[in-house]
Amino acid sequence: MKRLFMSVIGQSFSVSRTSRSRAGQAVSGHLFREGFLRRVNLWMLMAALLMTMQNAQAILTIEVTQGNDKAVKVAVSPFSWSGKKILPEDMASVVENDLRLSGLFAPLPRKDMLSFPSGAKDVVYRDWNILGASYLVTGQVKQEGATFEVDYQLFDIVRQKSILKGKARGVESQLRGLAHHISDAVYEKITGIPGDFSTRIMYVTADRKSVERTDYRLNYADADGQRQREILRSREPILSPSWSPDGSRVAYVSFESGRPAIFVQELATGKRQKLTGYKGLxxxxxxxxxGKQVALVLSKGDNxxxxxxxxxxNKLSQITSHxxxxxxxxxMPDGKSLIFTSNRGGSAQIYQVGVNRLSNGTVVAEGKPKRLTFTxxxxxxxxxxxxxxxMALVHKGQGAxxxxxxxxxxxxxxxxxxxxxxxxxxxxxxPGGRRLIYAVQGGRNGELGIVTADGRVKYRLPSAEGDVREPVWGPSLGAQR
Amino acid sequence: MRFVNFVKAAALSATALWLAGCASTGGESTSNVDTAPETVTEEVVIETTPVLDPAVQAVIDSGDVQASPEQIEQMLEQKTFHFGFDSSKLKEDDYKALDVQAAFLNSREGRGKNIIIQGHTDERGTRTYNLALGERRANAVKNYLVAKGVSPSRIEVISFGFEKPLDPAHNAEAWAKNRRAHIVIN
Incomplete structure (x- = not known):
């Protein structure tokens, strides 16, 4: 262990020296920064090592397939850390990745940074200006007992001032969550729109072993694909999962009994309830x-x-009858109407129908369904x-x-x-409406894709466990992470 | 099925012994080969006298289907019916095979049996739309059997959409194989 540690320090020196010679060109005489750099580099390297280990376990990976050439340059300096052990998460790189995946930002690579400031006193605006960064994020992490505390700051490089200061606190398992929270705050300060980084995605993986056997899993993970957790495992299909508005429960279709049934499951306890198991769909x-009702589809053996x-x-109301x-x-967000797919016009198209909840819990349709799609x-x-x-939808045009x-x-x-x-x-x-997640089936394996609503930035999230499909974006987590 | 297997087995053993017989006429003979041909030839003759599979016999007895035992046998074996893209219409050639299935299910032999009809689709479109489409395909088969007198209470329909493809490839050939309704007789 000791030998490994020494060799890591050796590497860290060489990294630090490269940084120093570059830093030296830009700002001479800042000798105090050398020791600081050496320290930070060591932690960075350790963090990087840890990240690699974690990535080996991560199920979803992210591959950017189309970037934004007009992205705003932002620098996220590695967070300083004063604890005795290794900082378990490279929080700065979590923030950096979030900002990249938003599609609006192009993070400055660490290797191009001339210094690693951790707060206002270390920021040399001229350096960042030369590098073309518009914004800089810094952070300091401290540990007291089991609690980690992060002081973070956002600097406007052009106006040369700090524009946001904040603190985030949590235990070790929440460090990624704290980083996503910082990404949200930074994103909102710069764009004026709340960030969607403290969110989760849910999806189904299907590992086809043979014609007879496929292993299905319903999972959820952070929106960056990390911290995957399992909700359900089955040898029979699982599909169309959905989140409750507060993110505490999920509903899904499971064929575990050989026939489809709808379940509602509480994530914290794993407790679940069979909602419907009628004949047919x-x-x-x-x-x-x-969160008080669930819209669903039944055929009751007919259509x-x-x-x-x-x-x-538990009262069931029939809304359409065709x-x-x-x-x-x-x-619809006001809960006063439903949209749905129907082939009543000869091909699958989207329709909308008003719904009204009566005081006794019955829900009735209002008026005739109205067709919304014509192309x-x-x-x-x-x-x-x-x-x-x-609305987002699956569309097929004419011909091929x-x-x-x-x-x-x-x-x-x-x-x-x-x-x-x-x-x-x-x-x-x-939740903010700025990004969409979807499934891509046509390749060798099913993958998830994320695209910004403006279509500018796209990335893929392939799975190490065969096909991944049926993604659904969860609500903002707010305080609970 | 049982009938066919038996005929095949009998034919095979007969062939083997006939070959052995030829070898024996070729000259070198062993005591084994000498006596065997006679007995076996006899056996084949006895066993190929038409002892029909009860299912086939039941269909013939129903008088609902005009076809040779071999054709009925074959049609009884056909449990999978294919469909066109986004279609739940049965194809013309499938009606006769379904008539045979119905005749069997209505016969004394088949009367006690319940069936499951599975509906499947290809992977084009959405998973949830395809669940509904798969059900329509299975229902098309069910409705035909019901029209031919099979009680609907004996038929369960389960749609898997495109969750269980026969061929997971992403091409027209695989899609055609995967668009199907499949009858499982309990």
């Missing part, structure tokens, strides 16, 4: 915006229609944006067109294609 559960289940009374396929419901041969699985002004993710503007009726891979499915919008 039990499909596409989705919580209402107030599929949209229903709403009241969770307090001999065609009605499926894939989603709630293309196939429009399905629509998910409404949080502002209710547009593929199934791709598109956004429909509900005011103008204009449809905008976002992606262009083969066989895409299951779009889901992030």
């Amino acid at each position: 039990n499909s596409s559960p989705v919580f209402s915006p107030d 599929p229609d949209i229903y709403v289940m009241d969770l307090a009374t 001999f065609s396929i009605d499926t894939e419901p989603d709630w 293309g041969k196939f429009n399905a699985r629509a998910k409404v944006f949080p502002d209710g002004k547009s 067109a593929e199934f791709n993710i598109a956004i429909l503007d509900l005011d103008t009726g204009r449809l905008r294609l976002l992606t262009s891979a083969r066989l895409e499915d299951s779009p889901s919008v992030s």
Whole structure:
């Protein structure tokens, strides 16, 4: 152990020396920084080593497939750390990665940095200006007992001043969560829009061993693909998972008994309840915006229609009644109408129907369903944006067109294609509406894709466990991480 | 099925012994080969007298289907029915095979049996839309059998959408294989 430690220090010296010679060109005479750099580099290296170990365990990896050439340059200096042990997470790199994945920012590589400031007193604006950075994030981590505390700051390099100062506190297992919180704060300060980094994604992995056997898992993870946790494991299909609005419960379809049934499960306790197990389809559960009802699809052995289940009374109300396929419901943000897929017009298209909850828990449809999509041969699985002004859906145009993710503007009726891979499915919008996650089926293995709502930045999240599919973006976690 | 297997087995053993017989006429003979051909030839003749598979016999007895025992045998074996893209329409050629299935299910032999019809789709479109489409395919088969007199209470329909492809490849050939309804007789 000691020998390993020494060799790490040896490496750290050489790294530090490279940094010094560069730093020396820009700012001469700052000799005190050398010791500081040496220390920081050691921790950085240790953190990097730890990260590699962690990555070996991580199930989802991230590959940026299309970047933003107009991204704002931001520098996240490695956080200083005064604890005795190694800082268990390289928090600065978590923040850096979040900002990169937002699509708006291009983080400055660490190797290009001339110094690693940890607070206002170490910031040399001229250095950062030369490097072209518009913003700089610094942080200091301290430990007291089991509690870690981070003091972070955001600097505007052009105006040469600190524009945000904050503290975040938590135990070791929350360090990544604290880093995501810092990313949210930084993002909001610069853009004026709340960040969506303290969120989770849920998805299904399917490991096909043979024609007879596939192992399915329902998992959730941080929005950056890390900290994966398992919700359910089965030899039979699992699909169409959905989050409760507070992120504490999930609903999903499981074929574990050989037939489909809808379950609602509490994440903290693992306790679950079978919501429906009717003859025929039990499909596409989705919580209402107030969390009190679940819209779902039942065929009861006949043909599929949209229903709403009241969770307090277990009362089931039928919303649509048509001999065609009605499926894939989603709630408008005000909870006063549902959108769904129907082939009643001859091909799969999106419709909207008003719903009204009566005082006895019954929900009734109001008026006739109204068709919302008119372009293309196939429009399905629509998910409404949080502002209710547009929706993401799976779209297929005429002829040999593929199934791709598109956004429909509900005011103008204009449809905008976002992606262009083969066989895409299951779009889901992030809480702020700035990013979408979706499934890509057409490659060797099913992968997840994330695209910014403006279509500028795309990345993929392949899984080490076979196919990954059915992604759904969870709500903001707020204080609980 | 049982019938066919038996015929195959009998034919095989007969062939083997016939070959052995040829070898014996070729000259070098062993005591074994000398006596065997006679007995076995006899055996084959006895066993190929039409002892039909009870299922096939039941279909013939129903008088609902006009076809040779071999054709009925073959149609009884057909448990999978294929569909066009985004379609739940049965194909013309499948009606006769389904008539045979119905005749069997209505016969004394098949009357006590319940069936599951699985609906499957190809991977194009969304998973949840395909769950519904798979159910329509299975229902198309169910409705036909019900029209032919099979009680709906004996038929369960389960759609798997494209969760269980026969061929996981992403091409037209695989898609055609995967768009299917499949009958499982308990």
